[in-house]
Amino acid sequence: AQTVTQSQPEMSVQEAETVTLSCTYDTSESDYYLFWYKQPPSRQMILVIRQEAYKQQNATENRFSVNFQKAAKSFSLKISDSQLGDAAMYFCAYRSAPFTGANSKLTFGKGITLSVRP
């Protein structure tokens, strides 16, 4: 079974600075997807970014980028130019590929609470 570990329960960043959230995972599979989800105080889960394991290039979405190290099974999220609206809980998640049967489910880490200081 796959596991996802987020070892830092809380982090803080100054507004406009850069912060990196860590995530490691364990799997014996060679192909899979990795995700970062954001859960603000409203508790609505929002997809931030995704990475396909077969792609060597790190995914980027505006101020959000990942550092995907497949051999190390590491998937960190970097938030540049942090804004007050980035304050939320962030979850790392894993899904097997291809998308069939039990492989369709997401396995989540326990989350990191990010606070942004003005």
Add this chain to the structure above:
Amino acid sequence: DGGITQSPKYLFRKEGQNVTLSCEQNLNHDAMYWYRQDPGQGLRLIYYSQIVNDFQKGDIAEGYSVSREKKESFPLTVTSAQKNPTAFYLCASSRLAGGRFLYNEQFFGPGTRLTVL
């Protein structure tokens, strides 16, 4: 607007009662999921369904039941057998892959907070 709705937003249950949480989607997604969120635990999968009239247990199915009579609807019943039901419940849905590299994001509803009195 396409999306997922969950009702009610807050639900209170007396011990020994069964309660049903509603989840409806108009995204034409085949797959639907129920997750439970507890403080410090992340999200854990309760049940999921990939097609009408079929569903599978997730990691923590004991004390819960579901049905999938319509593609749009996937209600979750929390039974009296669930010993610690106080939690935040999230419903999600996604397409099923048509090809190996087709991306299938899970979209989430706003959640239901269940409290046992």
